[in-house]
Amino acid sequence: MEYIAVDGLTLAPQGIVSIGAGALVITSVPSIKVKAGGKGVYKTPLTFTLAGANATGYDPGTVVTVGSGSMPATAAKCKADGILVMRENDQVVGVTMTGTIGGTPTPFVETWKITSAGQTKVRAE
Numbered sequence: 001m002e003y004i005a006v007d008g009l010t011l012a013p014q015g016i017v018s019i020g021a022g023a024l025v026i027t028s029v030p031s032i033k034v035k036a037g038g039k040g041v042y043k044t045p046l047t048f049t050l051a052g053a054n055a056t057g058y059d060p061g062t063v064v065t066v067g068s069g070s071m072p073a074t075a076a077k078c079k080a081d082g083i084l085v086m087r088e089n090d091q092v093v094g095v096t097m098t099g100t101i102g103g104t105p106t107p108f109v110e111t112w113k114i115t116s117a118g119q120t121k122v123r124a125e
Contacts, residue, residue: 002087003117004078004124006030006039009086010116011048017063017097017110022053027068034080037119043083044073046090046114050097058099058106069095069112078124085124088117 007030013019027047030040047070053063071092073084091113098107 001123001125002089003120004036004122005042005046005086005088005090005114006036006118007042008039008118009042009088009114010118011046012113012115014091014111014113016056016058016108017050018054018056019050020054021061022050022063024048024050024053031080036122039119041080042086043080044071044075044086046071046073046086048112053099055097055099055108055110058101059103063097063099066096066098066107071112071114075124086114087124088114090114 030042034041047068049065051064052061055063073086074090075084078085093111094109097110
């Protein structure tokens with residue numbers, strides 16, 4: 001059982017990326033009907049973008065997602081609006097990213113994880 005992810009969750013890179021002054025934007029829209037802890041619940045997939053971040057070995061401020069990152073839910077039964085919910089500790093391996101090294105565009109992949117659900121009242125299987 002994990003906490004259901006809601007508006008205000010924390011999404012964090014798990015490898016060489018550091019968000020720093022970059023702009024991380026969750027592009028998914030939480031449910032307006034289903035709430036946990038008074039906040040809208042996120043459903044699968046959780047999509048996001050990152051721009052202007054840092055990564056070990058890359059030029060500062062040059063790291064971005066290529067398109068959007070997309071994380072599937074691991075919930076087995078719990079749904080919001082008929083769609084499986086996102087939960088704390090859900091993660092996606094292999095989000096395509098790029099940055100520059102000495103000015104040369106250099107792609108790589110990064111793992112992303114929901115490290116905090118944004119609420120501590122409702123859990124799901």
